[in-house]
Amino acid sequence: MKVISSGIGELIQPPDMNAFREWNRTKKTKALIDKRMSEQEAVSKYLKDGHYIGIELYGTVRAPMSLTREIVRQGYKNLNCAGQGVYESELLVAANVVKKLDWTYIGFEVYGLSNSARRAVESGFIEKVVEWSNAALTWRFKAAAMGVPFIPTRVMLGTDTFKYSAAKVVECPFTGDKLCLLPALILDVGFIHVHRADKYGNCQIDGISGFAAEMARASKRLIISAEEIVDEDVIRSQPDRTIIPYYLVDAVVEAPFGSHPGEMTCLYERDEQHIKNYATDSKDELLVKDYLNKWIYGVQNHKEYLDLVGTKKLDSMRIDGGVR
Amino acid sequence: MNAPKYNPNELLISIASRLMEDNATCFIGTGIPMLAASLAQKMHAPNLISMFEFGGIGAQLEKLPLAVGDMRTFNKGLVAAGICDIMEAGQCGFVDYGFLGGAQIDMYGNLNSTIIGGDHDKPKVRLPGSGGGNDVGSTCWKTIIIMQHGKRRFMPKIDFITTPGYLSGPGAREEAGLPPNTGPYRVVTDLCTLGFDKKSKRMKLLALNPGITINDVVENTGFELIIPGKIEQNDGPSVEELRILREEVDQDRYYI
Numbered sequence: 296m297k298v299i300s301s302g303i304g305e306l307i308q309p310p311d312m313n314a315f316r317e318w319n320r321t322k323k324t325k326a327l328i329d330k331r332m333s334e335q336e337a338v339s340k341y342l343k344d345g346h347y348i349g350i351e352l353y354g355t356v357r358a359p360m361s362l363t364r365e366i367v368r369q370g371y372k373n374l375n376c377a378g379q380g381v382y383e384s385e386l387l388v389a390a391n392v393v394k395k396l397d398w399t400y401i402g403f404e405v406y407g408l409s410n411s412a413r414r415a416v417e418s419g420f421i422e423k424v425v426e427w428s429n430a431a432l433t434w435r436f437k438a439a440a441m442g443v444p445f446i447p448t449r450v451m452l453g454t455d456t457f458k459y460s461a462a463k464v465v466e467c468p469f470t471g472d473k474l475c476l477l478p479a480l481i482l483d484v485g486f487i488h489v490h491r492a493d494k495y496g497n498c499q500i501d502g503i504s505g506f507a508a509e510m511a512r513a514s515k516r517l518i519i520s521a522e523e524i525v526d527e528d529v530i531r532s533q534p535d536r537t538i539i540p541y542y543l544v545d546a547v548v549e550a551p552f553g554s555h556p557g558e559m560t561c562l563y564e565r566d567e568q569h570i571k572n573y574a575t576d577s578k579d580e581l582l583v584k585d586y587l588n589k590w591i592y593g594v595q596n597h598k599e600y601l602d603l604v605g606t607k608k609l610d611s612m613r614i615d616g617g618v619r
Numbered sequence: 620m621n622a623p624k625y626n627p628n629e630l631l632i633s634i635a636s637r638l639m640e641d642n643a644t645c646f647i648g649t650g651i652p653m654l655a656a657s658l659a660q661k662m663h664a665p666n667l668i669s670m671f672e673f674g675g676i677g678a679q680l681e682k683l684p685l686a687v688g689d690m691r692t693f694n695k696g697l698v699a700a701g702i703c704d705i706m707e708a709g710q711c712g713f714v715d716y717g718f719l720g721g722a723q724i725d726m727y728g729n730l731n732s733t734i735i736g737g738d739h740d741k742p743k744v745r746l747p748g749s750g751g752g753n754d755v756g757s758t759c760w761k762t763i764i765i766m767q768h769g770k771r772r773f774m775p776k777i778d779f780i781t782t783p784g785y786l787s788g789p790g791a792r793e794e795a796g797l798p799p800n801t802g803p804y805r806v807v808t809d810l811c812t813l814g815f816d817k818k819s820k821r822m823k824l825l826a827l828n829p830g831i832t833i834n835d836v837v838e839n840t841g842f843e844l845i846i847p848g849k850i851e852q853n854d855g856p857s858v859e860e861l862r863i864l865r866e867e868v869d870q871d872r873y874y875i
Contacts, residue, residue: 352673353686353688355685355686356673357688381686399748399749400747400748400750400751401748402746402750404649404685404686404687405649405650408746413745417741417744419741424739424740426733426748428751428752428754429672429749430703430710430751430754431753433702433703433706434706448710449710449757449758449796449798450706450758451753451757452757452783453780453783453786453791453794453796453797454753454782454786455739455781456753456780464796472796473795473796474796475796502690503673503674503675503692503700504674504700504701505673505674505701506673506702507701508701509703558689560690565685565686565689
């Protein structure tokens, strides 16, 4: 296959599919063991400085925010990250946790740019930004999930997004067309928030599934937080709903309102005031520090965080009768 | 009867919504496209199939989504899938229209939403990045771009090509390997509607918004536009469009 051109971006996390197979064979047990633990235990047990991480889905929708806050709380300084996010990416960048980014989108949607990401990139604090499209980043997970080192696609071609990526354009050996090859992306640690999981890590998600299926299968270590830990029987009564099988999972954390201030389909709406206030305050670096001090460093764990949000607020976010 | 009063976003939303066809699939991004799709469903396109980046397909857009992955993106929807289902549908040719925005655009409809000024590693301003923009601009049959008009946005050379328009001109998309017969179709702005010349792939003026002159458009565009002999006139939002927008689509006034 002829390589026609190569992106000049750094391949931050080069894929080694045979090593990944070996890892999955030796480091992932198929025994049905109880993997429940706290955010504090799960993060400190599996996440090491220098690791490459990914967080699904994105900051205002079904994101593992209690785990994200724990990563910040534990003071990591040198993580690399798949940047497809809103609130969670913003917090990691604001707390100076991230050094290199595979970037597709970091912003605040309705409320505009991510001010912390702007500051971190423009000041050079983030050492390396490599560009991708949204589909590209997910397809990189998909390639890893398929157990192959790359996946051919028809996006990013002809653009600066390609030029500053680590993708390659090749001539297709079957059709002669130009294709954009994306390298598989294997995470050291992946973080996913789900509606329900059993203690072994079998997970079910209601509503859209984002890139949970792909990312779960592309993670050497996978930490799950769940709104609810359910009996194995609940999973077994509807196995077609299980999107992540237990053997992919290393830790299961029970985290009700784990997506706060984001939403959780069928369970609760997003905390609009909280998000809006932060988006406004984030223009000022000092106010960001105040926010981190109040909502992350100033509380010990997710329970204390929820106490700070307050029962009244949380109750007002609940969706009655599971309206979709 | 006097024409109803409206604000610039109400005008943009109304004009964009009229481009949305019944029984077509539309990739919908954050912001104005969401409102336009909702308005179109309530006006003339009840079976407009919205497709949202993170998996929502065929929602009834009763409440305004605030995020492209939120639960309103599959409200009474047909499918709640994942990002691959949407992006792969695009790659297979199932997505008719894609709606996009950007910070800068050039005469071939290339879009920048990555950086402004400086160079990639040391930009003056870091923007949110491609997100799904590049995917939509690469694979949807027709892309419709919605932007505010101005010389700092309509530029002879943009700082970064995030999303492909016609790249460097005729044949360039095909040469790059992008699927044939795709590319930008319309640009909807607060001043006018623009299209692209079939042969040269350069941007051309199609229709003026109420009260806007050709000169207004030319003065606010940083590159040479094709000005054809016949130019249409866009109607402002109708009484019915405004009622639906204000009472049903965006009651909480996020955008209007």
